[in-house]
Amino acid sequence: MSDFPHIEYPISIPYQLRVYFTKHAFDVKNPLFRDLACSKESGNRRKVLIYVDEAVSQANPSLADQISAYFDRYSEDLRLMGVETLQGGESLKNDENCLHRIYGDIESRKICRHSYIVAIGGGALLDTVGFAAATAHRGIRHFRFPTTTLGQADAGVGVKNGVNYNRKKNFVGAFAPPFAVVNDFSFLETLPDMHLRNGYIEAIKVALIRDEKFFDWIEANAQALNRFEPAAMQEIIHRCAEHHVAHIATSGDPFEMGSVRPLDFGHWAAHKLEQLSEFALSHGEAVAIGIAIDTLYSEEMGYLDKDCSNRILSLLKRLNFETYSDQLERRNERGYPYVLEGLEEFREHLGGLLTITLLKRIGSRFEVHEMDTDVVLKSMNRLKELI
Ligand SMILES: NC(=O)c1ccc[n+]([C@@H]2O[C@H](COP(=O)([O-])OP(=O)(O)OC[C@H]3O[C@@H](n4cnc5c(N)ncnc54)[C@H](O)[C@@H]3O)[C@@H](O)[C@H]2O)c1
Ligand SMILES: [Zn+2]
Structure with a gap:
């Protein structure tokens, strides 16, 4: 000094x-x-x-x-x-x-x-x-x-x-x-149907990381949400907004100075997919795929049980979200999947140590500082098989 x-x-x-x-x-x-x-x-x-x-x-x-x-x-x-x-x-x-x-x-x-x-x-x-x-x-x-x-x-x-x-x-x-x-x-x-649906994915995300009961509610109301019934849409928006604002206001890090960003669950792959698709994939569509990847990854690594990951994937399907895109198969000149570059870009954007949110249960998350890229690829392959 x-x-x-x-x-x-x-x-x-x-x-x-x-x-x-x-x-x-x-x-x-x-x-x-x-x-x-x-x-x-x-x-x-x-x-x-x-x-x-x-x-x-x-x-x-x-x-x-x-x-x-x-x-x-x-x-x-x-x-x-x-x-x-x-x-x-x-x-x-x-x-x-x-x-x-x-x-x-x-x-x-x-x-x-x-x-x-x-x-x-x-x-x-x-x-x-x-x-x-x-x-x-x-x-x-x-x-x-x-x-x-x-x-x-x-x-x-x-x-x-x-x-x-x-x-x-x-x-x-x-x-x-x-x-x-x-x-x-x-x-x-x-608003066109595709964009009406897109908001649901951030609600699923916030339910997965914070609130099992909200996830149950989304499951129970999937039909009404698919029909875009105003009462169901207003409720999902209200509950999701409440979670976001509460998280920002009470997490102790509203301006994201630290490395933990649970609201970005599923987003490392999503942001890269949006970019790779030249933004043909919307943010909501890309986040659905990103959530599916990180859900299967959580399961493959033994953090999340299979019943939970099945429930998550089946809710995405019931709400008509695609969980796979050909963009996941694109490779650079060294044969390395482009999407995996999203991990490093995510770290760079955030600064400091790579910090990725994963799931322990529905409504409960934790953070890891590295991802096994072979397991990420295996998770993506499983998604391809589910098409
Ligand atoms: N600042 C943040 O914290 C934060 C968080 C999540 C996402 N985002 C960003 O938000 C963007 C995605 O937002 P989005 O999903 O609202 O999509 P968007 O802003 O791309 O809008 C989707 C399309 O709908 C049109 N549109 C908007 N309102 C309409 C209406 N009422 N009727 C008819 N058409 C309408 C728009 O012109 C656009 O073509 C991304 O850029 C994403 O990165 C920001
Ligand atoms: Zn988002």
């Missing part, structure tokens, strides 16, 4: 994770957004710049008018500085120009730290707009309105924002909790 005296003070910044549930958030009769934006914690903020996922605005042609009527109705409290559309989906996170466009809007609309940015869209749009908000002027408060099941249950309710770099998932990003999340169930009415 140095001979000179050093200076040290603790800094603690209280954050509040707030997730609200509603329908028709921009109906003039729904004061939720106005109340949140003008709450005691808001510090008298007024200016609002809104980004909408193009698929959402196409599916809801009256949304822009509704938003404008909403701000007219509450014009004493709020000022709308623009409603911009962005093409959502993973291509947005891969588009290096997109951040420049958002920064340009923030500059030209004079959005400052005393304004709000609102993101309405799928997880990819929320990640991108949230990152722009977190970095412009060193941080502008943002609201998230997730419009997919995966966004409402998982991607939208956390503290992470980011974009891809060089096709690597979330390589550039920031931890910046949103000012509030508004889960508006009415947006789900226009």
